[in-house]
Amino acid sequence: MSSPAITTEAKPAAPAPPxxxxxxxxxxxxxxxxxxKAMPNWEGKLEPTxxxxxxxxxxxxxxxxxxxxxxxxxGNCRMCxxxxxxxxxxxxxxxxxxxxxxPKIAKQVLPYEPGTPRGAIGCATPISPGMEIYPSSPATxxxxxxVLESLLINHPLDCSICDQAGExxxxxxxxxxxxxxxxxxxxxxxxxxxxxxxPRIVLDDERCILCTRCIRFTKDIVGDDxxxxxxxxxxxxxxxWKEGAFDNNYTLNTVDLCPVGALTSKDFRFQMRVxxxxxxxxxxxxxxxxxxxxxxSREEKIYRYEPRxxxxxxxxxxxxxxxxxxxxxGREDRxxxxxxxxxxxxxxxxxxxISEKLTKAVAGSVGIVGSARQTNEELYLLAKLxxxxxxxxxxxxxxxxxxxxxxxxDKNPNTNGARxxxxxxxxxxxxxxxxxxxxxxxxxxxxxxxxxxxxxxxxGADLLAKLETLIVSDILPNDTTAAxxxxxxxxxxxxxxxxxTNVKGRVQKFIKAVEPKGDARPEWxxxxxxxxxxxxxxxxxxxxxxxxxxxxEVPAFAGLKWAExxxxxxxVSI
Amino acid sequence: MIVKRANLTLWERLFLPTLLGxxxxxxxxxxxxxxxxxxxxxxxxxxxxxxxxGYRGAPYLVRDQAGDTKCVSCQLCEFVCPPKAIKIIxxxxxxxxxxxxxxxxxxxxxxxxxxxxxxxxxxxxxxPEEAIFLQRDYSLTGETRDEMIxxxxxxLALGGTHAGVQKWKQKLEEAKxxxxxxxxx
Numbered sequence: 001m002s003s004p005a006i007t008t009e010a011k012p013a014a015p016a017p018p019x020x021x022x023x024x025x026x027x028x029x030x031x032x033x034x035x036x037k038a039m040p041n042w043e044g045k046l047e048p049t050x051x052x053x054x055x056x057x058x059x060x061x062x063x064x065x066x067x068x069x070x071x072x073x074x075g076n077c078r079m080c081x082x083x084x085x086x087x088x089x090x091x092x093x094x095x096x097x098x099x100x101x102x103p104k105i106a107k108q109v110l111p112y113e114p115g116t117p118r119g120a121i122g123c124a125t126p127i128s129p130g131m132e133i134y135p136s137s138p139a140t141x142x143x144x145x146x147v148l149e150s151l152l153i154n155h156p157l158d159c160s161i162c163d164q165a166g167e168x169x170x171x172x173x174x175x176x177x178x179x180x181x182x183x184x185x186x187x188x189x190x191x192x193x194x195x196x197x198x199p200r201i202v203l204d205d206e207r208c209i210l211c212t213r214c215i216r217f218t219k220d221i222v223g224d225d226x227x228x229x230x231x232x233x234x235x236x237x238x239x240x241w242k243e244g245a246f247d248n249n250y251t252l253n254t255v256d257l258c259p260v261g262a263l264t265s266k267d268f269r270f271q272m273r274v275x276x277x278x279x280x281x282x283x284x285x286x287x288x289x290x291x292x293x294x295x296x297s298r299e300e301k302i303y304r305y306e307p308r309x310x311x312x313x314x315x316x317x318x319x320x321x322x323x324x325x326x327x328x329x330g331r332e333d334r335x336x337x338x339x340x341x342x343x344x345x346x347x348x349x350x351x352x353x354i355s356e357k358l359t360k361a362v363a364g365s366v367g368i369v370g371s372a373r374q375t376n377e378e379l380y381l382l383a384k385l386x387x388x389x390x391x392x393x394x395x396x397x398x399x400x401x402x403x404x405x406x407x408x409x410d411k412n413p414n415t416n417g418a419r420x421x422x423x424x425x426x427x428x429x430x431x432x433x434x435x436x437x438x439x440x441x442x443x444x445x446x447x448x449x450x451x452x453x454x455x456x457x458x459x460g461a462d463l464l465a466k467l468e469t470l471i472v473s474d475i476l477p478n479d480t481t482a483a484x485x486x487x488x489x490x491x492x493x494x495x496x497x498x499x500x501t502n503v504k505g506r507v508q509k510f511i512k513a514v515e516p517k518g519d520a521r522p523e524w525x526x527x528x529x530x531x532x533x534x535x536x537x538x539x540x541x542x543x544x545x546x547x548x549x550x551x552x553e554v555p556a557f558a559g560l561k562w563a564e565x566x567x568x569x570x571x572v573s574i
Numbered sequence: 575m576i577v578k579r580a581n582l583t584l585w586e587r588l589f590l591p592t593l594l595g596x597x598x599x600x601x602x603x604x605x606x607x608x609x610x611x612x613x614x615x616x617x618x619x620x621x622x623x624x625x626x627x628g629y630r631g632a633p634y635l636v637r638d639q640a641g642d643t644k645c646v647s648c649q650l651c652e653f654v655c656p657p658k659a660i661k662i663i664x665x666x667x668x669x670x671x672x673x674x675x676x677x678x679x680x681x682x683x684x685x686x687x688x689x690x691x692x693x694x695x696x697x698x699x700x701x702p703e704e705a706i707f708l709q710r711d712y713s714l715t716g717e718t719r720d721e722m723i724x725x726x727x728x729x730l731a732l733g734g735t736h737a738g739v740q741k742w743k744q745k746l747e748e749a750k751x752x753x754x755x756x757x758x759x
Contacts (some may be wrong), residue, residue, distance in 0.1 A: 160648035188748070267667070270647075270679055276649070
């Protein structure tokens with residue numbers, strides 16, 4: 001089982017030019033261009049360039065349903081039909097030339113009807129030298145209209161209740177290439193609706209155009225041969241091998257892949273129309289892989305995560321468990337107030353008190369437990385604080401089950417960030433015992449905990465009770481936040497900006513999608529204030545400046561600039 | 575462009591002819607009202623003007639001839655509404671079923687803020703289900719702002735019935751006619 005996520009990871013950053021390959025000259029819509037003879041296929045292996053790829057290089061988008069750059073070519077939707085011609089050869093095997101010396105082009109025509117142009121599917125037809133492709137010709141246009149009309153024969157046209165409406169290729173191409181009227185006067189074939197395909201997927205067979213993207217993805221990318229086509233002719237339907245048995249951890253990718261509204265997500269079903277979504281580039285924080293995501297939100301509520309293409313990390317996929325891991329962000333019991341010894345307080349008062357305590361603290365009397373779920377910038381600020389206070393620091397390791405495709409065994413999204421900044425011990429978690437012993441012996445009097453429930457990691461409530469000061473910053477309540485003397489409400493990653501370093505050393509940034517709840521503030525903001533108050537050094541109060549300061553000071557990040565991270569991040573050696 | 579104002583003539587500067595002309599109109603209406611019984615005014619709000627057909631009054635939701643909610647919460651009206659007066663809460667994955675078999679979707683809540691509504695009629699124009707119509711009410715009053723936010727229940731009660739093509743019913747009957755595939759109601 002090959003997996004494109006892994007094969008593509010070996011490649012350098014996305015737009016890097018491929019090694020020099022043979023180029024051939026072709027004409028697209030009469031304009032001559034030079035295109036590589038071979039281009040990477042879905043697995044990243046070189047294969048002869050297709051007409052569709054050549055048109056894309058010429059800046060012309062050929063409409064398609066079944067073709068997907070990350071899936072094997074099937075060529076069954078026929079939408080990418082284009083008219084084309086090849087240089088005419090004489091009986092002497094020499095090119096026939098026009099009077100002006102240019103090669104004569106023989107347009108492909110129907111053998112039994114030479115006046116009618118014959119198209120070929122762009123996604124599976126390789127180009128040849130001298131070929132001419134006409135993606136905008138009247139014949140091509142007519143072919144598209146006919147194909148679209150044919151695809152719509154049995155389509156129910158229930159856009160008003162279809163979740164795909166607004167991001168549906170049938171709608172888009174109907175507007176761009178369709179005809180308003182159908183010649184079809186017979187009764188439409190009705191197929192099952194709202195079929196339970198699996199725990200997270202609903203299938204509407206009437207809407208399906210049988211492009212088989214879902215089948216190919218599930219079989220060739222995930223390696224779970226769960227889907228197929230059953231019945232014949234107009235009664236063709238997609239089906240799982242057993243009803244409800246489409247249950248691997250990547251099923252929701254088929255919802256993204258489905259060009260129409262046949263496969264829809266149960267989680268997102270009838271929740272919100274897609275045209276209301278504010279889309280923010282973000283990252284998945286459910287494991288160390290750091291899949292690139294798009295957060296869909298409206299009016300400060302998150303509705304869905306979708307994968308965003310990054311060939312160096314996740315190709316165009318993400319796992320279901322990561323995708324659905326957003327509901328806790330809107331939980332009612334989120335920490336919303338700054339609490340000082342249980343009393344509601346203000347940021348100014350709480351930070352003043354903490355700053356005074358930490359400034360007076362004797363060297364070595366402070367312990368800091370960071371979290372490998374925090375951003376690089378936050379861990380860097382914590383490390384600065386720790387350096388000034390001579391504190392013992394560590395963070396909590398999380399190990400789970402990895403899979404072949406995307407899920408990483410490291411369940412922390414920023415283990416490498418914690419290592420690089422020096423917050424994590426050489427072996428992550430080994431210092432937690434030292435901190436516990438320090439509290440027990442009375443050497444450690446002040447403990448700063450960020451985003452972790454230390455009572456579950458060897459520093460029990462009895463030890464926390466011995467502390468003079470316990471400063472906790474977290475998002476959801478737990479036993480540690482309950483014991484905190486000063487409690488600072490923090491933010492989920494979708495509520496702030498920052499960067500994370502994934503298991504392979506990819507430094508990627510994420511952008512704020514929604515406002516924090518209540519009084520909660522991004523951790524880096526108040527940590528920046530604390531560092532200023534305690535160390536006396538001023539830092540940067542913008543995330544860009546802070547990141548650039550960090551990369552100048554932390555050797556592992558050397559040379560990185562926030563502005564240069566782009567949407568897909570930069571790799572550092574680990 | 576500057577328009578030069580012509581100087582008034584002596585006749586015009588007298589003002590009396592115009593004054594008398596005005597009094598003549600007043601007198602004519604006085605006689606019409608008192609002796610002819612043809613009043614041009616109305617005792618509003620006790621008496622109300624009956625608006626002509628096609629008048630764009632307040633938008634209300636309608637039911638079909640079977641008494642079912644027509645709206646399927648596609649949210650196009652919410653999207654198109656220029657003053658953002660409409661707010662729809664879609665059903666989500668809740669067990670809330672549409673009144674009509676086969677329609678699958680129905681709004682959980684549908685609110686129109688009549689203080690915001692500008693009676694433009696875009697919602698009626700965009701509706702693919704013929705579920706919302708601008709009707710004849712033109713004077714909506716309330717004592718609080720909350721009162722002026724009409725919910726689904728109120729909108730349906732005020733909207734009445736609009737008989738039309740029952741497309742979901744047609745589809746269902748068509749599907750039932752094809753024995754090969756059982757259709758779930």
